[in-house]
Amino acid sequence: MATEVPYFTNAENGYVPAKLAHRSAASSQPLRLLRFVVNHVIPDTVKFLLQLIPLALSGLVGLVLPSKKKSIHGHTALVTGGANGLGRALCLRLAREGCQVAVVDIDLAGAQRTVEDVRALGVKAEAFLADIANYEAVERLRLEVESKLGPVDVLVNNAGLLAVLSLSEGKPADLERIVNVNLLSHFWTIRAFMPGMITRHRGHIVGIASIAAYFPVGRFIPYTVTKYAVRALMESLNSELRMDGLQNTIQTTCVYPALIATRQQFMDMLDKLNFLKRFYVFTPEQVAEQIIRGVLINKREVFVPSIMALFSKQFDLDEKLAILTPENVADSAIEGMLRGQVDVYAAPFFIRLFMYLSGILPHVLTSLLIQTIMGKVPTLMDRTKKNSRAD
Numbered sequence: 001m002a003t004e005v006p007y008f009t010n011a012e013n014g015y016v017p018a019k020l021a022h023r024s025a026a027s028s029q030p031l032r033l034l035r036f037v038v039n040h041v042i043p044d045t046v047k048f049l050l051q052l053i054p055l056a057l058s059g060l061v062g063l064v065l066p067s068k069k070k071s072i073h074g075h076t077a078l079v080t081g082g083a084n085g086l087g088r089a090l091c092l093r094l095a096r097e098g099c100q101v102a103v104v105d106i107d108l109a110g111a112q113r114t115v116e117d118v119r120a121l122g123v124k125a126e127a128f129l130a131d132i133a134n135y136e137a138v139e140r141l142r143l144e145v146e147s148k149l150g151p152v153d154v155l156v157n158n159a160g161l162l163a164v165l166s167l168s169e170g171k172p173a174d175l176e177r178i179v180n181v182n183l184l185s186h187f188w189t190i191r192a193f194m195p196g197m198i199t200r201h202r203g204h205i206v207g208i209a210s211i212a213a214y215f216p217v218g219r220f221i222p223y224t225v226t227k228y229a230v231r232a233l234m235e236s237l238n239s240e241l242r243m244d245g246l247q248n249t250i251q252t253t254c255v256y257p258a259l260i261a262t263r264q265q266f267m268d269m270l271d272k273l274n275f276l277k278r279f280y281v282f283t284p285e286q287v288a289e290q291i292i293r294g295v296l297i298n299k300r301e302v303f304v305p306s307i308m309a310l311f312s313k314q315f316d317l318d319e320k321l322a323i324l325t326p327e328n329v330a331d332s333a334i335e336g337m338l339r340g341q342v343d344v345y346a347a348p349f350f351i352r353l354f355m356y357l358s359g360i361l362p363h364v365l366t367s368l369l370i371q372t373i374m375g376k377v378p379t380l381m382d383r384t385k386k387n388s389r390a391d
């Protein structure tokens with residue numbers, strides 16, 4: 001049976017405007033808000049605080065005891081973009097942990113050089129030529145890697161195009177390529193390799209974003225957009241793993257590095273933009289070291305330098321209380337524009353409060369909060385089962 005894809009397309013006669021039918025026209029907005037607070041906000045807050053107790057206790061223990069390191073010795077790691085720069089350094093660092101390494105790149109000669117250096121460290125390694133922006137190529141890659149090295153346990157989505165392009169620069173095809181390599185490739189590799197991790201009850205997915213995912217800089221607009229999106233992908237993947245009860249089976253780490261000296265061409269470009277005078281540049285080895293240390297203690301986010309974690313959370317509480325209607329959203333947008341605000345959260349107060357909290361709370365608390373509010377959300381698998389029962 002073909003599963004119906006649940007997204008909302010325009011029907012033949014256009015969109016049907018939504019009516020908030022369940023809300024009685026007679027009840028006033030303050031009364032509705034009061035009911036919402038009494039029925040949802042207060043019970044959910046109490047429930048959330050109660051659920052925090054075991055977490056707080058384990059957090060306190062964690063402060064005193066050093067983080068427990070896991071072993072990835074003997075695991076198979078796959079690194080995209082392993083021919084050069086950070087990817088190459090990651091392959092070598094993973095080899096030092098005892099992983100056998102699949103080095104994937106469109107630059108086969110470079111990948112083979114990495115393979116030779118990895119093998120010199122006494123572990124198995126193979127080079128694979130694949131354009132990870134192409135879904136079919138990634139599916140073929142999975143079969144090839146599995147036949148030569150076995151199933152992948154550690155997936156490192158590293159390959160990316162370091163595009164120094166402003167909004168109006170680059171041809172449409174350049175922008176499509178940047179999005180395909182920097183973002184869609186993560187979807188294809190996760191789709192290809194995660195099911196095997198679930199079946200074998202072990203896996204770690206690493207996504208290389210950039211500090212630009214928290215601090216956007218002009219002159220890198222398409223690049224920055226893709227890195228924000230990688231951050232969103234990794235955070236929502238995490239939430240879904242938790243919803244599916246897989247948080248102890250598959251770990252994720254999203255990495256936010258500052259500048260790394262990888263390609264000379266890129267360094268020259270940064271020099272022209274005066275970036276090199278103002279920012280410290282890390283070596284790929286320094287960054288790879290921080291990433292693998294983070295992976296070994298299942299850190300969800302790795303910032304290089306780590307101090308950036310302190311500055312990475314943004315929030316804005318300066319919003320008026322509103323129940324969401326198209327008019328409210330339009331009002332908020334216009335008001336935000338007039339006030340020169342960079343972000344406008346046009347959402348009910350509780351959601352904005354939640355966004356504020358999610359900005360300052362570690363992810364585990366955020367996920368807990370989502371689960372408190374939403375309850376158990378049916379997984380795609382549950383939905384497919386329900387659909388087939390209905391047939």
Ligand SMILES: NC(=O)c1ccc[n+]([C@@H]2O[C@H](COP(=O)([O-])OP(=O)(O)OC[C@H]3O[C@@H](n4cnc5c(N)ncnc54)[C@H](O)[C@@H]3O)[C@@H](O)[C@H]2O)c1
Binds near residue numbers: 080104133256258
């Ligand atoms: N260099 C930096 O300053 C910096 C800073 C923050 C984040 N990053 C991120 O780190 C990652 C690695 O960057 P780097 O500086 O080592 O880049 P790099 O250009 O030195 O290496 C990237 C590698 O990916 C490969 N690659 C590109 N497209 C591919 C494709 N479609 N399929 C397979 N392989 C492909 C390239 O051939 C190359 O070997 C990127 O995601 C980048 O965005 C880099």
